[in-house]
Amino acid sequence: MAGSIMDMMEAHFGKDVELVLHDLEADYEKTIIDIRNGEVTGRTVGDGGDNLGLEVVRGTVKNGSKYNYINYTDDGKVLKSSTLFLRDESGRPVYALAINEDVTQMWQFEKYLREKKSVRQRIGCDCAGCEINFWKIASKMHSL
Numbered sequence: 001m002a003g004s005i006m007d008m009m010e011a012h013f014g015k016d017v018e019l020v021l022h023d024l025e026a027d028y029e030k031t032i033i034d035i036r037n038g039e040v041t042g043r044t045v046g047d048g049g050d051n052l053g054l055e056v057v058r059g060t061v062k063n064g065s066k067y068n069y070i071n072y073t074d075d076g077k078v079l080k081s082s083t084l085f086l087r088d089e090s091g092r093p094v095y096a097l098a099i100n101e102d103v104t105q106m107w108q109f110e111k112y113l114r115e116k117k118s119v120r121q122r123i124g125c126d127c128a129g130c131e132i133n134f135w136k137i138a139s140k141m142h143s144l
Contacts, residue, residue, distance in 0.1 A: 002034065002095075010036040013101070022049050022096040024057050024085075031096075040102050041073055049096065056085055056093050064093070071100065078104045 002021055009019050018040035022031040029048040038044050049057075056064035064085045071079040079100045086095040 006034050006036055009099075013099075016040065016102045018043075018098075018100040018102075020096075020098040020100070022053060022098070024049075024053065024093050024096060028054060028057060040077070040079070040100055042075075052083060053085075053096055056096075076104075077102050078107045 006019055006021060009017075013019070015037055018038060019034075019036040020032055020038075020043070021034040023033045024031060026033070027048075030046050031049045031053070032043060032045050032047045035043060035045055035047075052061070052064060052066070055061040065083060067082040067084075069081055071081040073079065080103045081098065081100045083096055083098045085093045086097065088094050
């Protein structure tokens with residue numbers, strides 16, 4: 001069943017979204033049992049989890065599930081991430097599902113738009129149409 005869920009999510013989200021399924025009962029250095037679009041972070045099946053997962057497994061963090069947080073890769077990618085910990089009947093974490101969306105290009109585009117707005121302000125451009133379009137695009141990007 002987990003494979004079918006991963007297939008569906010991969011088809012839905014596309015190539016810029018990494019999906020990772022961790023078996024938290026395995027050796028923590030080898031928890032990844034399924035990964036889609038691993039090129040986002042460079043991880044593969046058999047790799048380990050991150051610090052958040054380790055803290056949840058050790059019990060130093062109670063819930064651990066986090067949604068829509070910003071994360072960075074070692075090679076400079078900006079990720080919008082969410083992690084859900086799945087627990088057994090006793091409340092022990094047994095699986096984790098992570099979603100890591102590469103939003104680097106969106107952030108770069110937003111930076112570009114802000115720089116253009118700054119230039120317009122410095123030169124005294126008061127074009128209302130430019131201002132409206134800038135904020136429409138920026139708000140659309142943040143809602144993704």
